[in-house]
Amino acid sequence: MATKTAEELLALGLRDRWYPLCPSGTVKRGELTRIERAGEQLLLWRDSAGIVHVQEDRCPHRGARLSLGVHMGDRVACNYHGVQVDGDGVVVSVPGSPGCALEGRPALRTFPAQEHAGAVFAWFGLDESAEPTPLQVPDPIAGGEWDNFLCYVEWDAPYGYSLDNLLDPMHGAFLHRNSHTMFGGKREAVFQIRAIDDGFVFEKTDQRGVNFDWVQLTDAGAQWVTLDIPYPDTAGPGGAFTIVAALCAINETQHAAFFWRCRKVSGWERDSWRILYRNRLEARHWAVLEQDREMAEAMPLDAWDRENLYQHDIALVRMRRLLRSEARRQAAALAAPPAAPAPAAPVPAPTR
Ligand code: FES
Ligand SMILES: [Fe+2]
Incomplete structure (x- = not known):
């Protein structure tokens, strides 16, 4: 996640939390729903099994709004150049350049999501690769x-x-x-x-x-x-x-x-x-x-x-x-430089 100050986190909501985004009925089958939550532009849609997906509303190709695209059942196609992504955020097709390196890449930010008590919830993690804690409801x-x-x-x-x-x-x-x-x-x-x-x-x-x-x-x-x-x-x-x-x-x-x-x-x-x-x-x-x-x-x-x-x-x-x-703790964690990679194994001296 991009760096945020403590003040921004206070104003937009702490991370490492589940938040309710909208009533379940807001996300209709076959439609692409665009909403802003926690300061993020989000795309919500249901796949052919009715499972709701919450993703950044930003095409991994050049940033167009995916919510302006086409719902294809189990994937969404960007309307700009047709790039297709699935519910896990993986680029499944680049129709203009088949076989290009973007295909198969998890390139779209995807938020863990679930529905409960008539609402869609999503997890906003500090470390987006970490597993969310289970959603516990009163x-x-x-x-x-x-x-x-x-x-x-x-x-x-x-x-x-x-x-x-x-x-x-x-x-x-x-x-x-x-x-x-x-x-x-x-x-x-x-x-x-x-x-x-x-x-x-x-x-x-x-x-x-x-x-x-x-x-x-x-x-x-x-x-x-x-x-x-x-x-x-x-x-x-x-x-x-x-x-x-x-x-x-x-x-x-x-x-x-x-x-x-x-x-x-x-x-x-x-x-x-x-x-x-x-x-x-x-x-x-x-x-x-x-x-x-x-x-x-x-x-x-x-x-x-x-x-x-x-x-x-x-x-x-x-x-x-x-x-x-x-x-403050979360802002400091976001600002901290990433952990240094493990030192490379020494190159063995050439033998003659
Ligand atoms: S910006 Fe989405 S396909 Fe090009
Ligand atoms: Fe009141």
Whole structure:
């Protein structure tokens, strides 16, 4: 991967992570989909078996956009001079110069990809030749007794603003005070941070199960934020409403956000929850999300430079410190000169 500064990594997302790129339905069979994520121009397409491929949108010949090319089933042909590449990034044909040295070469950057819970995920590795860590997803979107709806948005704000927003339970009692779920409880709180494996829980010390009262960040091969919104009995079976969130920077000033809206329901409860959600709750949730969007998009791009944080913001401080130190480590690794090749074996002295 090209060198990046710690600031660029912070703005575009740390490497050695899985990121959700788009809902699965965005990548349609037989089509070439072009998107920008983590500052990279990407081509997404499905092969004849329906397997999704995520590759750099850049022809290995002279850099034309492959997304302007032709979908050929199990390969993509560039529209400029017809060079064909497969899902592993190997050039399989150079029609204008058959047998040329480019044929057979893995010349196109290809990102490990998989689909889960209705989204396409890709691994952005620091060392692109290294194997990714397995994608581990939180329980509420792992299947089993849980059911979920994926809510997907793209906002014109740095992804860090949405991460801040998710780690800020207190805004529920203010920004969303008129919503159907976040009107109750105290509007003052004292928070604490509790360390867990690969992350932490940020929670109110004096209120639980009333409003948006706690949030959990985990960062182990992918960054997940999980939180609960208590539901009144009128909102059907399944107890609290759990949101699993993951973010992906598009570039330095835009991001994609994935909110899986989950409930622990099965059988008839699952059916009744799905009907209730679609008919009653979904519109209300979009209204709440719209409040978040409006706030995030209107914030100045230098918001972090002129803050005056207080006790409710200690999770932001913790999270930014963690991300910064990892960004510095990754930037240093990218800038380090490649390991020196092993010394060549000495040339034996000629014998006469
Ligand atoms: S630039 Fe793609 S085939 Fe020439
Ligand atoms: Fe919110």
